[in-house]
Amino acid sequence: MLAARVIPCLDIKDGRVVKGVRFQELRDAGDPVENAAAYEEQGADEIILLDVSATPEGRGNAVETVRAVRSVLSIPLTVGGGVRRESDAGRLLDAGADKVGVNTAAVSRPDLVAEIASRFGSQCTVLAVDAAARVGGPPVIGTERGHIRTSGSQLRSRWEVVVQSGSHRTGLDVVEWCRKATALGAGEILLTSWDRDGTRDGYDVELIAAVAGSVTVPVIASGGAARSEHLVTALRAGASAALVASILHDGDTTVADLKLGLSRAGITVRR
């Protein structure tokens, strides 16, 4: 039986781990190689590196970070951030990534997902989606299975895709986008709730259920984790894996403790 995964995420800027709230107010959280090795030691099932550098120059360093982390890491490594073309994915895979995440560039040009999947395989093509609850818009006249109905429009989910580190709302429906991207070849979805990111308020369980119920690829829940109970609810809602960041970087808990909590709740984890 496949085990539920606990995945520490390292946001990387200029070669350092950073963490903020809703992608802003970034603070330093240590050295990526040291953090990744420590999390593997604690029982992490995988590591995600997200390059949040603002500039293309900063992005060049990310390849070096990937190479350095790969040399010490004997668990899977997913890398995202700034992947605009197939060749960007190739560079990260050559440096030692096992999976590559695409986000903003895929929203602008969905074929990017198909290009990476057909070249490198669906199992290394991760669609990273930043989802925010819609604000404003036409009044809601009803709800059905996590979707809302507004006057004069069709049924849609309650979340829209945000890009460019959350600074731009696209209006694109999160559930529809996830369905489309998996049809194009994405083999996994990294689903981040922008509203919950860094807040410690728990995952957006309705968001997870809406997406996991609409696609057949694994979904990684992200944004808002503070305790193992949060991970339990996300996994029960249909997530195959739970991403954690702030609480690990701040030393409030360990991967081992989180997995112990999952195990006590009856969820199969690798021990």
Place this chain on the structure above:
Amino acid sequence: MVVPTGTANTASVIAAFRRLDSDPVLAVNPKAVEEADRVVLPGVGAFAPAINRIDQLGMREALTTRIESDRPTLAICLGMQLLCASSEENPDATGLGIVPETVTRFAGDLRVPQLGWNMVEPDGSTSLEAGWAYFANSYKIPRLPESWSGATTDYGGSFVSAMERGAILACQFHPELSGAWGSNLLRRWLWKEA
């Protein structure tokens, strides 16, 4: 020596062997593949592009010869599937045909690809140990070929997670990504008497 079947997991495979104080090189010609002490056949992505790549490099015969002569060879993930005759993934492509099986897709109410850690259960006659291994696959070998020993894993039913015959070891999982358990497997393979 690592056969360059494509870029996707070559770096991770090389990094894993380096952590074991070994210095793997990428194979550049068929003769080297046939004669190297130890050869790794990695592979991720789709069946047809990988086998076509092997044909382009002229390495098909070298691989079959070395495997049939029982020279130490480790096939990983798609590399294991390439040992089969064919795959549902690309029915027109011809595999190495070392084993007469056809690779099939996971069916039923499952999340595919299988991504994550699953339990490897050896059949007792192999050098493999039971443990959690990391998988990333949509296709699998449904049953153990005759004259091979191996291990199975459950994902909506049992499939072959590893098979072994003499000096040939093939893993559906990624030992290079399977933590300390995977490193131990690689170490045993690397230092096993040929």
